[in-house]
Amino acid sequence: MRRLIRRLGLYLLAVWAAITVNFFLPRLAPGDPVAALQQRLQQRGSFNPASLDALRAEFGLNTNDPLWLQYLKYLNNLIHGNLGVSITRFPASVGDVIGQDIKWTLVLLSVSVLLSFSLGTLVGIFMAWNRGTAFDTALSSLMMFFYSILYPWLAIVAVYFLGFNLGWFPFAFGYDTSLTPGWSAEFIASAAYHAILPALTLIVSTIAGWMLTMRNSMVTTLSEDYVLLARAKGLSSRRVMFAYAARNAILPSVTGFAIALGTVVGGQLLVEIVFSYPGIGFDLFQAIQGQDYALADGILLLVIVATVFMNLIVDLLYTILDPRVREGRSVSA
Amino acid sequence: MMDSRETTGITGTAITGDILLNVRHLSVDYQADAGDVHAVTDVSFALRRGEILGLAGESGSGKSTLAYALARLLRPPAVVTAGQVLYSPGVERQAARTSVHGGRRGRADGLDNAPLDILRLTPAQLRAFRWNDLAIVFQSAMNALNPVMTIGAQIVDVLAAHRPELSRGQRYDRAAELVRLVGIAPDRLISYPHELSGGMRQRATIAIALALSPDIIIMDEPTTALDVVVQHEILTEILRLRAELRFAVIFITHDLSLLLELADTIAIMYAGRIVEYGARRELAGQPRHPYSYGLLHSFPNLRGPRRTVLGIPGAPPDLRDVPPGCSFHPRCPFAFAPCSTTLPLLRPATTQTSAEEHQQVACHLYDPAFAPAPPAEELLAAGYAALVRE
Numbered sequence: 169m170r171r172l173i174r175r176l177g178l179y180l181l182a183v184w185a186a187i188t189v190n191f192f193l194p195r196l197a198p199g200d201p202v203a204a205l206q207q208r209l210q211q212r213g214s215f216n217p218a219s220l221d222a223l224r225a226e227f228g229l230n231t232n233d234p235l236w237l238q239y240l241k242y243l244n245n246l247i248h249g250n251l252g253v254s255i256t257r258f259p260a261s262v263g264d265v266i267g268q269d270i271k272w273t274l275v276l277l278s279v280s281v282l283l284s285f286s287l288g289t290l291v292g293i294f295m296a297w298n299r300g301t302a303f304d305t306a307l308s309s310l311m312m313f314f315y316s317i318l319y320p321w322l323a324i325v326a327v328y329f330l331g332f333n334l335g336w337f338p339f340a341f342g343y344d345t346s347l348t349p350g351w352s353a354e355f356i357a358s359a360a361y362h363a364i365l366p367a368l369t370l371i372v373s374t375i376a377g378w379m380l381t382m383r384n385s386m387v388t389t390l391s392e393d394y395v396l397l398a399r400a401k402g403l404s405s406r407r408v409m410f411a412y413a414a415r416n417a418i419l420p421s422v423t424g425f426a427i428a429l430g431t432v433v434g435g436q437l438l439v440e441i442v443f444s445y446p447g448i449g450f451d452l453f454q455a456i457q458g459q460d461y462a463l464a465d466g467i468l469l470l471v472i473v474a475t476v477f478m479n480l481i482v483d484l485l486y487t488i489l490d491p492r493v494r495e496g497r498s499v500s501a
Numbered sequence: 502m503m504d505s506r507e508t509t510g511i512t513g514t515a516i517t518g519d520i521l522l523n524v525r526h527l528s529v530d531y532q533a534d535a536g537d538v539h540a541v542t543d544v545s546f547a548l549r550r551g552e553i554l555g556l557a558g559e560s561g562s563g564k565s566t567l568a569y570a571l572a573r574l575l576r577p578p579a580v581v582t583a584g585q586v587l588y589s590p591g592v593e594r595q596a597a598r599t600s601v602h603g604g605r606r607g608r609a610d611g612l613d614n615a616p617l618d619i620l621r622l623t624p625a626q627l628r629a630f631r632w633n634d635l636a637i638v639f640q641s642a643m644n645a646l647n648p649v650m651t652i653g654a655q656i657v658d659v660l661a662a663h664r665p666e667l668s669r670g671q672r673y674d675r676a677a678e679l680v681r682l683v684g685i686a687p688d689r690l691i692s693y694p695h696e697l698s699g700g701m702r703q704r705a706t707i708a709i710a711l712a713l714s715p716d717i718i719i720m721d722e723p724t725t726a727l728d729v730v731v732q733h734e735i736l737t738e739i740l741r742l743r744a745e746l747r748f749a750v751i752f753i754t755h756d757l758s759l760l761l762e763l764a765d766t767i768a769i770m771y772a773g774r775i776v777e778y779g780a781r782r783e784l785a786g787q788p789r790h791p792y793s794y795g796l797l798h799s800f801p802n803l804r805g806p807r808r809t810v811l812g813i814p815g816a817p818p819d820l821r822d823v824p825p826g827c828s829f830h831p832r833c834p835f836a837f838a839p840c841s842t843t844l845p846l847l848r849p850a851t852t853q854t855s856a857e858e859h860q861q862v863a864c865h866l867y868d869p870a871f872a873p874a875p876p877a878e879e880l881l882a883a884g885y886a887a888l889v890r891e
Contacts, residue, residue, distance in 0.1 A: 300577075393644040400574055401709070402631030403662045411658070412647050491649060491693040 175483055179476045186472040191242055194461050195235065242465075251469070252462035256454055262466040265451060270433070270470075272342045273440070273447030276363050277432040280370040285425050287371075288378025293414045295379065296386035308383070315376035323369045323442040330365060337365040340444040366443045370436065374428070381424060386417035419490055426482035433474035520589060521716055521749050522548040522571070523616065527584030529563070529570050532577075536821040540566040540579070542773040545847075548717065553743060553750040555764030555781070557757045557796070561817055563773040564753045568719045571751070572637055573619060573627060587616035590634060590716060632659055636710035638703075640722040645706050646694035652680070652705045653690030659712045679708040683738060700731035704738070711746065719751045724759065736763050758800050761785050769793045772818050772828040778847060779860030787878055789850040789862040791833050794881045811885045827865065834884035839871045851875065 233241070245252065251262035295304045331339030343349065344358040389395060390413050398412040433448070440449035448467055455463035487494050529541040541563040548554050556564045569575050571586055622630055639645035647655055656676040660667055667675070677687035683704040694702055703723060710718050720739070724732040740763065743750060752764060760767050760781065767784045769777040769792065777790040788794045795813035815832035818824055824831055830840035843865065850860040850867050865871040 393639045394647040400637045401659045402628045
């Protein structure tokens with residue numbers, strides 16, 4: 169328990185440090201977002217110079233305040249759950265933008281990451297179990313090939329051939345835009361159909377990593393004496409494979425899995441850009457282009473919190489999975 | 502019953518139980534591109550019920566490979582190239598097995614007492630044979646126990662695999678009984694391996710080995726990683742359990758001094774072959790093979806008279822390319838003409854064939870065809886002493 173509290177403190181510290189960097193970094197970059205907004209509003213013809221200062225204050229970009237005061241105000245806003253107003257999506261608040269788009273990212277990425285991890289790990293187990301066979305050798309080489317493919321290339325190839333040329337899958341947006349979003353069967357089917365291609369490319373590009381990690385880790389545990397002993401005990405192959413070899417080999421993969429889950433929340437910039445997917449990653453891309461500090465800050469904050477949170481989960485998971493990291497456990501006499 | 506005399510040449514042992522295991526002309530190779538490694542070559546011996554057979558030799562002499570071959574645990578590239586391992590379960594065991602396992606190892610030929618060749622068991626027979634009849638205790642108890650399972654779970658899973666008729670409660674009761682038997686408190690069943698000391702872990706692996714009351718337990722350097730005090734405790738424990746449960750032990754070690762405390766019979770291996778075999782007393786009293794002599798005098802004796810501690814110069818041969826004739830001849834202080842041309846086979850060390858004499862040695866010095874009379878012990882001593890002086 170004390171260990172947990174110490175850990176929590178450490179994670180809070182990490183979040184604070186990240187927020188601080190997050191705040192200062194864009195403000196040290198050149199460019200004035202309000203000027204950019206001013207331009208945009210002028211184009212719409214609804215610009216009133218008197219409201220500029222009000223806008224600055226609203227966006228937390230009141231450059232009349234010294235930076236440290238801006239920082240404190242920013243922290244204060246954060247604590248109250250106020251992430252500010254988006255510049256590019258004005259007048260929507262950052263919280264609303266994120267709340268609306270995160271669903272897309274969460275569903276697409278969590279399904280892909282889960283599928284990729286579980287499938288890759290399972291196949292990796294069988295590869296290690298049958299190491300040296302034609303199955304293992306062929307799949308290992310194939311996976312090395314997949315592993316070295318650059319994701320944007322794969323995604324563009326998929327969009328071009330499967331989407332554009334063959335027309336099997338839609339290759340842009342999260343759903344058929346002629347439908348109204350809602351819980352109708354038609355809409356859900358459309359959303360699922362649109363998700364196939366991005367999910368597929370994601371799985372193909374990440375599954376090799378899971379497979380090879382698990383395979384290599386398990387090849388190591390397979391040569392351990394406890395696996396030999398399990399075999400000598402006359403246990404079924406399935407039990408030796410899973411309860412003894414794989415159970416010990418999966419520990420390194422769990423860390424990687426948590427990191428992957430952490431990125432789920434932040435979205436995959438490249439996926440969402442290539443597929444024009446209405447998720448958080450696409451928002452971040454637009455926010456950076458439009459110098460939308462508030463939105464970029466909000467999304468990065470979300471990524472940080474998610475990553476830290478996933479790390480915490482892994483910490484807890486590890487204490488369940490690996491009794492050796494449990495502390496202060498004593499046998500009751 | 503097999504006629505073991507004809508095949509192994511053994512003319513009687515101090516242990517008078519039935520022959521449990523009869524190993525005949527067993528050879529194991531590690532197949533490699535650079536040439537096959539002949540890890541075990543033409544090894545024959547018999548193991549009787551309740552006997553502790555010590556298998557000694559330096560690293561790479563093939564003793565562990567031999568043990569793994571007996572347990573059918575060799576993994577590629579290791580391959581058994583020749584031989585038989587005949588296992589003869591006792592009559593009661595045979596009967597109990599057919600009643601409990603309902604003909605799981607039913608025999609097509611109807612010969613219920615004919616020995617089983619372990620190397621030719623079907624997968625189903627092998628699964629039943631493992632741990633029921635032959636269990637193993639590994640060298641390093643830390644790595645031999647699954648780090649993420651409790652000791653209790655690792656005992657219980659043997660019982661779950663082999664005694665499905667037992668209820669969960671009965672399995673845990675049996676597990677508690679087993680750890681108590683090896684001197685561990687049953688509340689330790691919920692401990693993980695890393696929470697136990699080295700000696701406790703080794704006791705736990707012995708408890709796992711005893712789970713199904715096997716006939717044979719192979720112990721591969723079970724005490725090597727332990728300090729001498731714990732080592733002694735474990736050895737005492739093994740002797741006590743053997744007396745209580747009457748299992749036979751094949752005890753593998755590079756430490757001949759351990760075997761002098763523990764074993765009934767000792768086999769000395771060199772370069773994949775057994776070069777000397779005999780009762781402990783005979784071997785301790787008068788080692789015949791020049792290699793055994795060197796090995797036995799390579800550590801100080803605590804109880805006997807003062808003697809010079811000897812070393813055997815040189816290193817064991819490359820097992821891909823074993824020297825012709827006797828593989829020990831390049832290192833042997835007594836090598837003479839036939840040693841580099843003719844392979845010595847195990848033969849009685851002395852010409853008198855009294856009932857107690859069954860020490861066997863694979864050395865031309867004891868072959869009347871090559872040497873007029875076996876060498877006196879003083880000669881062996883003098884030969885090694887000369888090496889030390891050089």
